[in-house]
Amino acid sequence: MYKNIFSRKSLGIPYLLFLLLFVLLPLFVLIYYAFTNGQGEFTVLNLTGFFTDPNTLGTLCYSFGIAAVTTVVCLLLAYPAAYILAISKLPAKSIIIMLFVMPMWINFSLRITALKEILTWMEGRLAYHPFFNTVLGMSYDFLPFMILPIYTTISKLDGALLEAARDLGAGELQAFLKVTLPLSLPGILSGVSMVFLPAMTNYVVLDMLYNSTYIMGSLIGSYFAAYNWNGGSMIALILLGIVCLFTLMTRGIEEENTRGGALL
Amino acid sequence: MIKKAWKSIVIILVLAFLYLPILVLAVYSFTDATNIGAIRGFSLHNYVTLFTTPELVRMILGTALLALVSALLATILGTLGSIGAFYSGKGMASAINTMNQVPVVNADVVTGFSICILLVVVFGVSKDTFLPLIIGHVTLCAPFVFLSVVPKLKQMDSSIYEAALDLGATPLTALIKIVIPQIFPGIVSGFALAVTLSLDDYFVATYTKPATFDTISTYVVNATKGAQTTIKTALWALSTVIFLLVVLFTVFMNIRAGKQSGERQGV
């Protein structure tokens, strides 16, 4: 019998252990803390408390509001830019793409600082327009994450599809609506998932722009500051639930979409 | 023609939105102004402050060191993980793939908070050991390294590994001499991504860092909450320096890529 001492499969073991220890285990710890109180006794109060307290429910709604508006704003800005860039034959294209990527390499807190200074100069006091400023700040922060996936998807589209649509009598607008838009849906979805969730949780943007309303992330921050692990865990768990829901939803749509693609 | 102009205008507007704040701040960083508005005299005092205030220098170097260390660890773990997952059976591969996806889709707040609870609250590890912070950043970064290596493994002609064995190489030699060079671009871009993620992170650091240690993000966020003016404007200089570094790096990479493709065409 000859045995390989070294096997390619075994290379995955360190990472598997790492993931088990620092990804999976923390989830169980979160669940444990979320359903116990400070004395370690089982309780569902953290859960029921969240869904009965008008304050926390308000926070949830406000988070959804901020995230939804931010996502829509990003999409409205990103789609035309990504589309134009993807179909254009500009020689400077690669440079423009780099220009869209570069902001991601600059620390977000510094970029928000820059935006804050400009807004302070324009508005006088930031506190007058908290919602507007927050949405603007988040859009500013997350816009590249919306542009890139959409750009990638559109530029991978087979140009012949569009030509085929035109050949079959579709006008330019029709061809866009019936071919390009549906086929770029996967890019849109991945952009949306990269913007929506951070927009629900990135409370630093609010803090820096003097918006004192809470979003979901702020709740974790305040529980953390108060050493209330149980309350914080429950919020984390609820956010995790939202992530799962979101992933399942987008996966469903994506599958439907690829099935549609196969039919083409 | 008009349509073409419209297209350019859209691109320019979006780019302006992304860059104007940074550029305006860059201009003001070279003045002695304390607020955006009236331009006052040219001055380099912000840069002097930035590079001579020990607190600022320590924070910048600390952030860079943290980014390098965690990116390095993340790259090793993520690369090994992706090779292992790629060549192992369905069960192990899907276990790694699924867990790998968690930190990617999860909110950073949740990742940071859960690592903090596990290590600090449950296991009682002191934040001052930097262990929670580094583990937190590796958890944040390694999945992205994994994701950038996997496509390279898929693109690789699977028979070249077998060809190496066939020619007498041991599995380890085949891996080092054949597989690693093939997926190297993925490893490098994974490493770069890991560095960026670590540099940009606020949430994981907040929940896991020692109280006396600050990354750029945590420092800036705290500093904007009513800090002294000198520190505030010194951060404008920091923003400008980072911006210039990013521009330089991009230009350098583009020139190198251009040269490489030129060389290939030359042959």
Next chain:
Amino acid sequence: MEHMTNIIELRHITKTYEDGFSAVSDLNLEVKKGEFITFLGPSGCGKTTTLRMIAGFDLPTEGEILLNGKPITELPPNKRPINTVFQRYALFPHMNIYENIAFGLRQKKTPENVIAKKVKKVLELVDLEGFERRSIDTLSGGQQQRVAIARAVVNEPQILLLDEPLGALDLKMRKEMQLELKEMHRELGITFIYVTHDQEEALTMSDKIVVMAEGKMQQIGSPEDIYNEPANAFVADFIGDSNIFNGIMTGKLKARFCGGEFVCVDDVEEGTHITAVVRPEDVILTAPEKGRIRGIVTSVIFKGIHYEITVESGKNEIVAQSVNSAAVGERVGVQVEPDNIHIMIAEDHTNIFAAEINKNNELEYNGTVLNVPLTRIIRGSREEDGTLLDASGSEIDLKKIRIKISIKPQDIELTDEQEEGLVQGCISNLIYKGDHYSYVIHTDLEQDFVVDDEYLWNMDDQVGLLMPVEKMVFTVRK
């Protein structure tokens, strides 16, 4: 002594994958030293899997591989004195040609000056002198192929494995490389094991051909043997164009097929069901009265050096190759010389499968109740109050009874309306047999059915199998 000359032996090699798919089953093979042997078969026949087991990339589930009489079944590939030329070359893209070729020698810690000499020599062998420093992506497909061969050959392996090495080349290049490979085999004197699905390639190059299908060896022999004396209908159909007919022996050296009686040279017992194979070039078209059978020309296609003429005789179709043209609609006679008729004893194609008995004492297959009472199947039985009693009146334990159904290929009908069929499946094989097609249908229940149908279906068609209950034969086993 004979044992000594076997360089490699496969003994009862079986490869079954985790999902139950058997790629190779019970393969036995002996390869003599210095031979050029070719595994020939359609894709999925197990030829590449066999090669990979010889190379050491795959382990057989059962059986033994011997190299020079010593078992190497589980020896890792890097320890075998065997080298492979891969289908898509598998050259290392980050190394230049010199480094690629030197790779194997470096693993053996060969001194650098020896490496340089050997690389130079092998590059001469493959006509690529002076290419040492070139990078892989500057080479054409044919050149890459030569580098791949050089990289394997430079290690002086005892066996060279070639996995469809010419598959990615264009036709002209392929022809050139065929000759070069043959020449190289002569020059090097090492054993070549070659895998291809191209019968012409196999016939041109090999000393010996192993024809494979569905993981089993169908025939082994010299190219002439395989072409002239195909062992079964599959081989006949796969190697060259063939007319394949069902028939029966009608007397000593007399066979009846295709609507006529022919004299043949194979001595098969009278009354035996046979399959007769006639190559198109052996079909002689004559004046109507001089032919053994008569027919009408239905198509004439000019093929450059000959005409391909299709003749319809009754329900049979005969394809002939002739240097003389014929007119469509012309009446012709068909004659075949006795030694050009290849007679094979027909395999018994009767389909046998198991049926189930459901709770209501009804016969069921694939969830469909078969409209035949158990009392008719089990002789002398009768039903009383929901239990089945045998002739002596005692209860029959249905759990202990197995019922097998057998049905002849010609009694099954294929249908597009899949749901109407008793079972559904896809066509995994088809052979034209003169007046009908013989199909193998792989059903969704993972069984293979042989079905004769006069209509042409396509490979991979999804069909339903209509099986009339009155054509079924039931056998009961206890």
